[in-house]
Amino acid sequence: MSSAEPTTDRVARADRLAPAEVAEALALARLAGDADGADPFDEHTLLRLRDPEAPAVHLTAHAADGTLTGYAHVDTSDPAGVGAELAVHPAYRRRGTGRALARGVLAAASGPVRAWAHGDHPSAAALAVDLGFTRARVLWQLRRSLAAALPAPQLPDGVVLRAFRPGADDEAWLALNTRAFAAHPEQGRWTPADLRARLAEPWFDPAGFLLAVEEASGRLLGFHWTKVHERPGSARIGEVYVLGVDPSAHGGGLGRALTTAGLAHLRDARGLDLVMLYVDESNTSAVALYERIGFARWCGHVNYQLG
Template sequence: MVQLTWRNGLDESEAAEVTALLSEAADADGVAPAGEHVLLRLQAHRGVVEQIEPVQADVGGSEHFVVRGTDGALVGYAHLDTAGETSGDALVAELAVHPQHRRRGIGATLIEALLERAELPADPDARSRDTEDEPAGAASARLLIWSHGQHPGALRLAERFGFARSRELWRMGRELAGAELPQESLADGVSIRAFRVGQDEAAVVRVNHRAFRWHPEQGDMTERDLRDKQQQDWFDPAGFLLAVDDSDELLGFHWTKIHPDGTGEVYVVGVDPAARGSGLGRSLTAAGLRHLQEAGCRQVMLYVEGDNGPAISVYERLGFQRWDSDVQFGR
């Protein structure tokens, strides 16, 4: 028998339990069950202006579904991103079940709770009067749930509860050790330099917004988000490469990341729309790959939208191949 409870915030001890569960699931499956933004929210808290005693993982736009066994041990968890709810956007969930407690209905319990929160019936064949004529797809979905790495258990749950594929995110990678990398080819007056902490945040956020206005997550990055990431162990300004003109105006950037296992990542490549068509994105990518290679990374990976054919073609020409993919299911 398990017990599910809802939280709008977790204390430090419970946040640590959730982080440990996510880590154990990642070790068992070879892929993290939740994205980086979930881990960042588990570490965050509201400021003292917003509440008397800041509680970890109590941040706006996050809700937590916690499942415990009869002995009180944490056996399942779901994070629900509600940031877009007030503007009519779908709720977005990510969940994990402890590897030692799978195939016992815990995943289904979490899905049912998320469906109830989204005011959707657990029975996929049940259609309310308000939704029976709506077309299927991400645009009309009330609830979106990620399956990172397309875990078989997640695929079974998606089918059982009538979720449809709405988005696919590819993970592509290539070898770096001993590889010959392409050279940068920059236009006259353009140079690449490292990010300057405390000076470049506003410019990066401005270009990021212009470059990713269409993107459901990346385009909303704020200066606070950027500064929060600067506090992470992996952050290295030397690997945050900025392309600037001769007036030091930011044209684009390549933010690289090195994972604990030594794998490099093309974390974000953003080019101001006004600078597109000049080959700047490819040159920034090449510069970042060279940085990661010189830092000792033997492999490098990146994420790209599965329907972004032009970007996939660019990465394939740079030697990347598809490794696996994450799927977002909607209802």
């Protein structure tokens, strides 16, 4: 985002984008992410951007020569308000494009607005303050070297690990995910369609989706879903994508065992030497768990709200 000079770019609004326009927006996002050290769009936005049926408002800014200089995605699927993310081409900043896109977001919103600023950049913070947004939530990205020693997973008695089975485990996993993240504003609301979309992603690997199962009953007690990020020109990095434990199994060390088992998978089976994860600043118990096993803060992502 930028709050400098008035823009000379043309901002347009559309309910759908053509495939070529989607590719152009994704290319812009990669350029912005490379320049800023943090990708401007989260996975939810990227999945919806590539889905022509997902309800959304697309705002695009173009220079006089037709170059895409900025893009904003407005998610209109939540009746409680809209979610928004935007990116500006690194070569076309400080000309008001971010401000013009942000005003377009506000014009498209019919209720409260939630906007992520990935990387917590000062220009985004300045624009948010100028437009009346308040800083509502911080998501930390933590990182850990996998070259450092890993503690051996210590599973509770009667609990075993196995890989996720697409199709067979979907319903039970979704129910567990809902229980584990009942208070989470995004993760706890996953639907079968949300799960299917991710199982269809090129990065999905069932061997890296570890389930903790009560051996006697087969009941799912927890899970560690890992992910590997691979992008040309960038080092491969693993991710603790989602880690959850059934509330009934809290306090027995299952979360720590699942964490270390997933890290060992990323190191030994996938050959990685670095891993990251995202955790809410307010989730102090999870932050403490991760820091105890060697994670450190890398950067922050801030959610701003208006209304």
